Amino acid sequence: MAPLTRRKLLGTVPVLGLGATALHATIPHSHATAAAAEHGGNAGVAATAHGGSHAGFRGATVDHEANGFNPHEILRDFDYGKTSTLPDGRTLREWTLAAAEQEIELAPGVTYEGWSYNGRIPGPTLRCTEGDRLRITFVNGSRIHPHTIHFHGIHPASMDGMPGVGRGAIEPGGRFVYEFDALPAGLHLYHCHVRPLAEHIAKGMYGTFIVDPKWPREKADEMVMVMNGFDTNFDGANEFYAANTIGFAYAERPIRIARDELVRIYLVNILEYDPINSFHLHGNLFEYFPTGTSKTPSELTDTVMLCQGQRGIVEMRMPHTGKYMFHAHQSEFTELGWMGFFEVVE
Numbered sequence: 001m002a003p004l005t006r007r008k009l010l011g012t013v014p015v016l017g018l019g020a021t022a023l024h025a026t027i028p029h030s031h032a033t034a035a036a037a038e039h040g041g042n043a044g045v046a047a048t049a050h051g052g053s054h055a056g057f058r059g060a061t062v063d064h065e066a067n068g069f070n071p072h073e074i075l076r077d078f079d080y081g082k083t084s085t086l087p088d089g090r091t092l093r094e095w096t097l098a099a100a101e102q103e104i105e106l107a108p109g110v111t112y113e114g115w116s117y118n119g120r121i122p123g124p125t126l127r128c129t130e131g132d133r134l135r136i137t138f139v140n141g142s143r144i145h146p147h148t149i150h151f152h153g154i155h156p157a158s159m160d161g162m163p164g165v166g167r168g169a170i171e172p173g174g175r176f177v178y179e180f181d182a183l184p185a186g187l188h189l190y191h192c193h194v195r196p197l198a199e200h201i202a203k204g205m206y207g208t209f210i211v212d213p214k215w216p217r218e219k220a221d222e223m224v225m226v227m228n229g230f231d232t233n234f235d236g237a238n239e240f241y242a243a244n245t246i247g248f249a250y251a252e253r254p255i256r257i258a259r260d261e262l263v264r265i266y267l268v269n270i271l272e273y274d275p276i277n278s279f280h281l282h283g284n285l286f287e288y289f290p291t292g293t294s295k296t297p298s299e300l301t302d303t304v305m306l307c308q309g310q311r312g313i314v315e316m317r318m319p320h321t322g323k324y325m326f327h328a329h330q331s332e333f334t335e336l337g338w339m340g341f342f343e344v345v346e
């Protein structure tokens, strides 16, 4: 039998919303998943499609505690580091980021060996202010793989986290201190840059890097969404899509926001294997600030498209209470996990 691929899985389900749910719930354990793909087992996933008002895992849930992270906590978790004041009066921020192999339950019963920074995928959201001095101690806790941290932004070549440049790849058990100034203000990211690059990114070695402008942004309910996906059967296509790793997490438990309150989403696309990703909001339009480098939005829209590494700030106020979906406007990604809801309350 042919391998079990995501398109094959989608082909077995009738309509958006019902099918993805059922097929996820019936996929067995990770090694079994890979094995099933290899040997063509586990094909009869369509039979269980029934019920449910929207996509999700229908009762079964991922064990966030066992994973060591919860997408609802990652959403509003900003890490400002350990701060001190330098002789010249500037703020020094220090972090330690450790890389490791980490087994993650992506969907109920579907485990995957990811590679993480500090035990979570995406890694910590590092946040600072324009002009701060940043010192990031990288500890490569991997048993076998060399890794780096490559930051987007302005810095010397020796701090770029590129194999073959400066200290280059950090060997298993090795450590290196990346140190540079926080420039420019904007929404950036960091990720490993060791080859094969697609694998190191697809495994989960990335995180958000926010440089706040010296002029403060308006107070808002702020959150981070890192759009990602996982190729669990290693066929070069993703089987699972999400914002912040766990598909349907924000559908099972919608994100509560207040009516008319300013919401600011730091939106990052790091998806591997698919050339493009997107974010679409129901029931409203939003202002979009590409890379977060300008005070002026580039457009008022309800959908933005992002290639890998592209990011931007989304700002909106929801005028009505109720449940509003957000999702990739590639319907396929939506059905495979990249969707959720805002619950707008008074």
Ligand SMILES: [Cu+2]
Pocket (backbone or CB within 6 Å): 145, 146, 147, 148, 192, 193, 194, 200, 205
């Ligand atoms: Cu790596």
